Amino acid sequence: MQRTLGTCYYPEHWPSEIWADDARRMVDAGLTWVRIGEFAWSRIEPQSGKLNWEWLDQAIDVLGQAGLQVVLGTPTATPPKWVLDKHPDMLAVDANGNPRKFGSRRHYCFSNAGYLDECRRIVTLLAERYGQNPFVAAWQTDNEYGCHDTVISYSNAARDAFRHWLRTEFHKPGGNAGDIDALNSAWGNVFWSMEYSDFDDIDLPNLTVTEPNPSHALAFRRFSSDQVVAFNRVQSDILRAHSTAPIAHNYMGRITEFDHYKVGADLDIASWDSYPLGFLEDRVGASPEHQRAYARQGDPDFQAFHHDLYRAVGRDRWWVMEQQPGPVNWAPYNPIPLPGMVRLWTWEAFAHGAEAVCYFRWRQSPFAQEQLHTGMLRPDSVDAPAIVEARQVSAELAAAPDVQPYRAPVALIFDYDADWAWAVQPHGQDLSYFGLIFDTYRALRRAGLSVDILPPDSDTFDDYSMILAPGMMHMSDTQKKALANSSAQVVIGPRSGARDSNMVIPTPMPPALPDLDVTVARVESLRPDMPIPLNGGGAVTGYFEEVEGTATATLQTEAGHAVLMNNDNVYYLAAWLDDPGMDRMVGLICQAAGVRTMSLPEGIRIRDTATERFWFNHSTIPIKTEVGELRPADVVRVSKE
Amino acid sequence: MQRTLGTCYYPEHWPSEIWADDARRMVDAGLTWVRIGEFAWSRIEPQSGKLNWEWLDQAIDVLGQAGLQVVLGTPTATPPKWVLDKHPDMLAVDANGNPRKFGSRRHYCFSNAGYLDECRRIVTLLAERYGQNPFVAAWQTDNEYGCHDTVISYSNAARDAFRHWLRTEFHKPGGNAGDIDALNSAWGNVFWSMEYSDFDDIDLPNLTVTEPNPSHALAFRRFSSDQVVAFNRVQSDILRAHSTAPIAHNYMGRITEFDHYKVGADLDIASWDSYPLGFLEDRVGASPEHQRAYARQGDPDFQAFHHDLYRAVGRDRWWVMEQQPGPVNWAPYNPIPLPGMVRLWTWEAFAHGAEAVCYFRWRQSPFAQEQLHTGMLRPDSVDAPAIVEARQVSAELAAAPDVQPYRAPVALIFDYDADWAWAVQPHGQDLSYFGLIFDTYRALRRAGLSVDILPPDSDTFDDYSMILAPGMMHMSDTQKKALANSSAQVVIGPRSGARDSNMVIPTPMPPALPDLDVTVARVESLRPDMPIPLNGGGAVTGYFEEVEGTATATLQTEAGHAVLMNNDNVYYLAAWLDDPGMDRMVGLICQAAGVRTMSLPEGIRIRDTATERFWFNHSTIPIKTEVGELRPADVVRVSKE
Amino acid sequence: MQRTLGTCYYPEHWPSEIWADDARRMVDAGLTWVRIGEFAWSRIEPQSGKLNWEWLDQAIDVLGQAGLQVVLGTPTATPPKWVLDKHPDMLAVDANGNPRKFGSRRHYCFSNAGYLDECRRIVTLLAERYGQNPFVAAWQTDNEYGCHDTVISYSNAARDAFRHWLRTEFHKPGGNAGDIDALNSAWGNVFWSMEYSDFDDIDLPNLTVTEPNPSHALAFRRFSSDQVVAFNRVQSDILRAHSTAPIAHNYMGRITEFDHYKVGADLDIASWDSYPLGFLEDRVGASPEHQRAYARQGDPDFQAFHHDLYRAVGRDRWWVMEQQPGPVNWAPYNPIPLPGMVRLWTWEAFAHGAEAVCYFRWRQSPFAQEQLHTGMLRPDSVDAPAIVEARQVSAELAAAPDVQPYRAPVALIFDYDADWAWAVQPHGQDLSYFGLIFDTYRALRRAGLSVDILPPDSDTFDDYSMILAPGMMHMSDTQKKALANSSAQVVIGPRSGARDSNMVIPTPMPPALPDLDVTVARVESLRPDMPIPLNGGGAVTGYFEEVEGTATATLQTEAGHAVLMNNDNVYYLAAWLDDPGMDRMVGLICQAAGVRTMSLPEGIRIRDTATERFWFNHSTIPIKTEVGELRPADVVRVSKE
Numbered sequence A, B, C: 001m002q003r004t005l006g007t008c009y010y011p012e013h014w015p016s017e018i019w020a021d022d023a024r025r026m027v028d029a030g031l032t033w034v035r036i037g038e039f040a041w042s043r044i045e046p047q048s049g050k051l052n053w054e055w056l057d058q059a060i061d062v063l064g065q066a067g068l069q070v071v072l073g074t075p076t077a078t079p080p081k082w083v084l085d086k087h088p089d090m091l092a093v094d095a096n097g098n099p100r101k102f103g104s105r106r107h108y109c110f111s112n113a114g115y116l117d118e119c120r121r122i123v124t125l126l127a128e129r130y131g132q133n134p135f136v137a138a139w140q141t142d143n144e145y146g147c148h149d150t151v152i153s154y155s156n157a158a159r160d161a162f163r164h165w166l167r168t169e170f171h172k173p174g175g176n177a178g179d180i181d182a183l184n185s186a187w188g189n190v191f192w193s194m195e196y197s198d199f200d201d202i203d204l205p206n207l208t209v210t211e212p213n214p215s216h217a218l219a220f221r222r223f224s225s226d227q228v229v230a231f232n233r234v235q236s237d238i239l240r241a242h243s244t245a246p247i248a249h250n251y252m253g254r255i256t257e258f259d260h261y262k263v264g265a266d267l268d269i270a271s272w273d274s275y276p277l278g279f280l281e282d283r284v285g286a287s288p289e290h291q292r293a294y295a296r297q298g299d300p301d302f303q304a305f306h307h308d309l310y311r312a313v314g315r316d317r318w319w320v321m322e323q324q325p326g327p328v329n330w331a332p333y334n335p336i337p338l339p340g341m342v343r344l345w346t347w348e349a350f351a352h353g354a355e356a357v358c359y360f361r362w363r364q365s366p367f368a369q370e371q372l373h374t375g376m377l378r379p380d381s382v383d384a385p386a387i388v389e390a391r392q393v394s395a396e397l398a399a400a401p402d403v404q405p406y407r408a409p410v411a412l413i414f415d416y417d418a419d420w421a422w423a424v425q426p427h428g429q430d431l432s433y434f435g436l437i438f439d440t441y442r443a444l445r446r447a448g449l450s451v452d453i454l455p456p457d458s459d460t461f462d463d464y465s466m467i468l469a470p471g472m473m474h475m476s477d478t479q480k481k482a483l484a485n486s487s488a489q490v491v492i493g494p495r496s497g498a499r500d501s502n503m504v505i506p507t508p509m510p511p512a513l514p515d516l517d518v519t520v521a522r523v524e525s526l527r528p529d530m531p532i533p534l535n536g537g538g539a540v541t542g543y544f545e546e547v548e549g550t551a552t553a554t555l556q557t558e559a560g561h562a563v564l565m566n567n568d569n570v571y572y573l574a575a576w577l578d579d580p581g582m583d584r585m586v587g588l589i590c591q592a593a594g595v596r597t598m599s600l601p602e603g604i605r606i607r608d609t610a611t612e613r614f615w616f617n618h619s620t621i622p623i624k625t626e627v628g629e630l631r632p633a634d635v636v637r638v639s640k641e
């Protein structure tokens, strides 16, 4: 596989006179890809039905003639004002019942049929015009589904579609109508007299007096995710009918409100938008001390996690579609990256298997919302620092060996449905599925391990020495069996299998794993200031389960409660562990699995490919390692020979 | 008086086949009472007018035949969806103007006439059917009035009813119409040109540009409370017409938005729902350190305070209708109680005079909102730890002497109207009447005192050695005289008598107590970080009054300002004191009253009955006392002989 | 200039029988002015068109006959209920779309034409009746424009007026219609397809999915300010047509949502309402430690800053219209001032050039919203402490020399438009223009300097030795030239000139100052915990700019980045400095300017007039200075002879 670089470009923002020079400078910097078009609807179709393709024809031609390959975006994330005038009901509605207005982007409800018609129309026109264009080498659907909290809408359109969705979920055998009694029973609506006599009785679960039924809330989360999948599929079907170029979507970091695997199943490439400094400030969820220590470098695991996640979403084909090139404009604080970090982030993506890394954006915009988002060029077209580091990567890539597919020794299951279940019912303030998974992932990384992320419906595990499946609130019997029958060391829990498919506690009590005699008798959530110490170091933090059963207690609290129980290679973890506890658990399972671990210094991370081991220094100080001293932002590649 | 145990049961949630076995296990555990029915409207009346009594007949029969006494709840806290369809305007409206939707519970506005009609109808049907049933031994109206912030509604129905209520409050002598000039004058509406020309001019006091007139806001609070009283009276009148069984309501902890004494006056028994761990996390208002120290035990005074309060509300007949049996589901953090605490909480209620303690709930529900609320049984019907502790209490009760009525040496007045006045005008951020009363109560408890709580209209004080009436913003002349004429040591203030009945500063200036020359010249609120030290220890915190007058200054600040002034047995306290300051004040008054005090160790509390003294250890460590070492969660009963 | 005292009085709140005695007591206390009428609309016109002047005639007569001069307020801040009934659409609408209701004050939208008509009518009637009254010696328009967040309204009236305003801003040359293409281009609406085809497409910038275009948001801020200016001008034009008495408005502290200079241009006197303790608690923005240290004294620079600001707004004629006399009612905490502070605050105003200081209010109101706001008298008419300190000032004034106009050595430009630009685009959380200006002002004051504040359109700087213009996001070429051509030491930046007039980054890149080769290549915002140390002491905090160019780097970071660059007397400051950094910068510029500095002890501040130097001790402890030991709250005047 060839590794390539690219950038995001907005020809509509600049006089056509400078396009050719921009293209030349891109090629000179070693870029292969240029993504365009995804916000240009008002220039393509300034009025309803009045198409204006000439500028876009020309832009693609100029870029293509210069030797660049174009990624063409569908413009559906930014419908022009006239689209809203045609469909005044297309706006998403927030949890307070307020429609979210025109004037920025993503101002649409996924359930609005009128807007979906407009999307179908414009994407068809775009695909017809450029589906066979030799310079259009890939497509992008829409832009950052879910960004700005846009998956969930409490509109009337969403309400009606949700009712329809529920009828289908609870269909009567042999008929089309839904079975409302089945829903009432599955959700336990007898509780608090919430029983419905018809699907049209069911409202969206906002503005209730106290929390809604978690079954109701989870169903609405699943429905909302399915609306995104359906919306995207309309576009991917059209594009595929007109073009053989691969289709991507650019996902955004820590957006979990829809199932990326399901969207990804309709696409050829997964890509994501990687903003290490912005994310550390606004969504990693680290302590202020950690945020301070990595303020100019970004969290050392957050990007790696997403790289591994999107490798799974893209079934091994994945890109970074937008790479932070300098300070951004949207985080609470927006510092300048440490010199070298743009190069480090790029190489890190390649180490995790990326095909391409595209810098966002080519030239800093002097106007509108992102005018303080830096680019590869300054607003006055002078080189910004990012282009210098990109040129260095480009030169290094030319001298680097080709990448070979690589399978990591450890697999971690990431399940969007579980994230929604935790969000609906966290039990303890601030507990989240993403947090649990990321804490687990960080422990694996501290141990020097490369990790593969797996979707929840995986059933072939034989390539892995270790599989971790924490927090998967609902597990099918098939999943349980596949894991239990695996030859790997398998760690399940906490909260895994805790609910049936409708968010109800099953009987027999969880986790009900084959051949493992463990029962969760009671659960508790803990204040952050009341960790429960483990016998031998580390502690339970935040969440604890009282378990019973005859399985071996491999880890215990000081008071003697079992925390990790196993029967041979199948383990149940009955708690959320702090970092030292996680390290102990990982060490213990690795030992059983015969996987060698290291204890990496703070800020140092490694990642293996089939032929090389990459070493990265995410810290601001030089650090001695077994491959020598790494300067801040250093990237060291060591051949595995 | 016989002390009894019980539980809360939802036969409609379980197959009828297991009811008999459940009943048998209840009786085996020593339970007397079983509360049912309060959320079952959708099963009693699945469609408007289509009644389905058979299952409830059977459930009552099965439980009664097993030897249990049934508490039957009216189902009006959970109107089914069809009730809302009939009365779409029945929803309460929040302060932002949003109706609160169907999908949980308590989704009604107390002022909606249509919903009140439905309640009247269903309660009449219930009373007619079961009023003479031999197994129905008590009634409960609705469920937890005010829980989930449901007393105050900004609906149109509330607005119209408020206008009517105001006409009545400001009625013209000799006529039915209200006197708007009297209202304008009483409220001082000339201020900021807020004068009304008609009662129909008056809106609800939400969404104003800056704060509304406190007289307006307080009137709305009083109206809102009266609506609860009227709503409940409709039910109690119906039940009483059909049954001789006593009627209760189950109040919720620290819900002060309506006057419990007034609701209680229409009932036979006061009961409350006691969730010590949940309350400590979400409403006690303690420091994080205190919350940590008592995370598995609950605050050592919060339950005791409510026990004493509901003894007053119930005129000596009171229950715990719902007792926490293990982790709950609704607090920010939901830990498992320390072993023994369920027993301690039960005995503590009895020590304060409870007739019955019922555990909520019998079996943990696997579905809906409370699926993480533990019960006496697990969802799979296995015994949970609570039933084990309940059995122990049951055995101990059998061996314990009967309870005799007991009068405490100290009385503390609790006035709901004062709580609303403070809420309307706290003066300092976070100052609240409840907080002041509870700080005072804690000081009395630290001194080893048992306390009676009195309603504000009490007029016979001769049984008490000490009476405290802090923070009673409005005091009638009758109240002032009754207190001043008492032979007890009487402590009034701070803020007592500070406003007239319409929330206006009276002249002569407060407190204007007979025979006590003290005038509050100026008041201030203080940042928490600026305590004012008292001469000799302790400090003023949060709130201070500059007082003038010839009364004796018994406590002073280091700078010489009087803090506690008295003439013989009548004291005016001119400040909110910190804990050491409160201890000094209590010690000083007790000495004058000839009441013996102790200085109890942290976590140890005592409570007297007529014949015994109870000692409780609320801490997690063993503590030595004059009755020996108390283990964590220990309960020691010492005969007074 | 004669310095005078006054008070704010509400005759409509009190029986007319006591007016004469109140007036006599005012005169006895040494007061000259009495402000009345500004909230009395419901008494002047209890029903639409039914005027009731008699009481006001009498009140003015009684006060005037006693020797007082009346400031008569227009009552438009408190329209009676019947005005709202006539114009139900007159309420301002908040950012969530909720109209803000009747029941307090300032319940109007500046854009509502119907309400403006009512204002025009009532002000005309008032001016006609009292324009020639010998006792009416000054006027006040409305009351505290902008208080309670009332400048910005998202009403339909505001939306329509905003569209009209934009048409005017983007008018087509030679025509009346707006040029929507010019707006699209100026705002960069091509970004995210936000282009409009008509001005009626443009909505208000609330409730957008993510942030609106900053050009859009800034335009709405400017429009909102202009609406206040226009509203006020209607009143000042009417008053001026009927009276020769000077016209004032009473501005409120740290209200920056409208341009006070523009309102002030239509008035004769600027006045402001000074509440030092309330402000320290709710708007200064200091650390808790600082708030604690000055809880009873107020911030030592906040009042001084506003005095200097309103001297500029009033073109040297300015008053304190409302002076805090004791605890107020509206801050989070409301302590009693340190004895002597009312006197200190009064003298401080005079030291900064005030013509008059009026205490708010004469007698504490026993009713309505401000019943806990103290006055010069208690509610029962007994003297409160403020009147005692006022009498002392009055006596001291009689013995003091007359004031001479004074020009300070240092000028600081304050630009409301820049404040809006920063609010629209702070870049870092909590960064604000006001904060930057106030940090700069505090540093000048710590150095013992008296400061003149200048409006942004100043063009004659020759009287000053030093001029500072930080943070002025947009600077016209004229402004740049005027500053660069000044003979003073001129400090520009950070962020000065960073945007064009439509909030777009200009080319050539900022600051583009004549004869100063400095270019801001990149900007970053910093977490508060990551200061960048300066070489030699102090640090950059919050905001930093990477600059390039050949100008001299006078201050640098430890890492060698230029922070202060200059060419001769023109400096560009490329960062927000912490206090030690600000002190170094001020010291360095003062040295170049030949201005002598001091290093004042914590809590000590000085202010020069033409003939005297005033020393103030804002701390709670005695402090030794070159003019002797100052007691807490001390005021020392030293003749400059």
Ligand SMILES: [Zn+2]
Pocket: A086, A087, A088, A089, A090, A113, A114, A115
């Ligand atoms: Zn439509």
Ligand SMILES: [Zn+2]
Pocket: B086, B087, B088, B089, B090, B113, B114, B115
């Ligand atoms: Zn109705």
Ligand SMILES: [Zn+2]
Pocket: C086, C087, C088, C089, C090, C113, C114, C115
């Ligand atoms: Zn109107």
